[in-house]
Amino acid sequence: MLINGVPGDHISIHDRGLLYGDGVFRTLRVLGGCIQCWPRHYRKLQQDCAALRITCPEAALLFEELRRLIEQRSDGVAKIIITRGEQSARGYTPVENMTSTRILTFAPSLDCPDRNYSHGVKLRVCDIRLAHQPKLAGIKHLNRLENVLAAAECSDPEIAEGLLLDNFDNVIEGVRSNLFMVRNGELFTPNLSNCGVAGIQRERVIEWAARHGVPCWVRQFGLTELLVADEIFMVNSVIGLWPVRELSGIDWNHHPISMQVQEWLSHAHD
């Protein structure tokens, strides 16, 4: 663990990350000692910091610290948390240009059954609905109680991921992943302008579609439309791509396009 470049595992209780969830984070896959998709992760970190007016550390500094953290270790998951920094005065009001806090951690890869990749996973539709907050939508910030409550609903070990809708019955995302559906050879992924986290693997899938001449639509759709999809798949930086095998009593056994995207995501590391 590195806190502002110094080995350690504690932060000040005056840090606004703790006080208000006033910060953003990234979870990065490390394979063979290499951080996957680093430029894209950094760009997203910059965007998220800018949206909240948090000072984003320089790319070179973060990259160097990640290298130190990973050192000899080969595979795992690195996490970067950037908070607005330590509070001097009391209260919600953020001071302009505060020195942000950067927290870097590294952990072994999660064990995840091969079947999740080859046969797909089972989803559960969560009871909790995502609230519409356009000023925070898309940002991977530290206010994650909705995800915590949603994850608590998915304790059944058969359930690999929870599916989140919004208050208007639109499909939005997985608890820790983004969602795509395939219909007649076209891709569809939910519009995240009101809620949800716009992950970088979602961005990569959209680019895959553009490069391969596959139409990809970012728009609203509900569960009814999702359940008649030809394929559904979930993506994030740690798991990669999981096809969906079961949702609301419907089964999917063939995932030809999901598999093409899965292959491409795991080999193209830009």
Next chain:
Amino acid sequence: MLINGVPGDHISIHDRGLLYGDGVFRTLRVLGGCIQCWPRHYRKLQQDCAALRITCPEAALLFEELRRLIEQRSDGVAKIIITRGEQSARGYTPVENMTSTRILTFAPSLDCPDRNYSHGVKLRVCDIRLAHQPKLAGIKHLNRLENVLAAAECSDPEIAEGLLLDNFDNVIEGVRSNLFMVRNGELFTPNLSNCGVAGIQRERVIEWAARHGVPCWVRQFGLTELLVADEIFMVNSVIGLWPVRELSGIDWNHHPISMQVQEWLSHAHD
């Protein structure tokens, strides 16, 4: 500062309070060495912990630790943060019955102009709207980015507090306070079942009304209705009660009921 009863000012970076804003808090007024409204604060802490299934420390333990913290000091503001605790596994899923983390801090009272109490304050209607999340509404949890963004809109020193509406144009609360309006001798305060924090001073005002035979209605209303109120006032545990003097170009110069409530709140310390 006391962390789990031990003097210190740092917490683990694996604490879910930092990782996800997975915790709740209380801000308590200390006057003449006494914690104001302690039983009520503790009851609310218990309710908020229960709503998120966070283990709430025993009242006697917290009270004893607060006493140690306050010691010889007379006036100030104590803060209690209870997080779900330290994460062992990775990910959003909360483990049942985790040992929560308790963080207690004490700070001097804020300087606040006497005029705020005698003549009232100016409010600004914030651009950011509160999102509807019934599963979190009312809880004073650590996911406070909406408040941070709202507070950032109120940097003009003339503005003492920001007024928050929801996405449907309902008046909800102040950035750090609850709101009441007075009309024809009756009180009205927004329904907080979709968003907002249900503070204990709001509860006390509702009780004041009941004891004094003043009708008090908890319901939805918009800005148009608010602006024709006879009086408006804001309450929280640190400031007490501020009448509203100015909002959206409308002025209020007489606050007879606000003043009665202000007097009562500051003298009855249950």
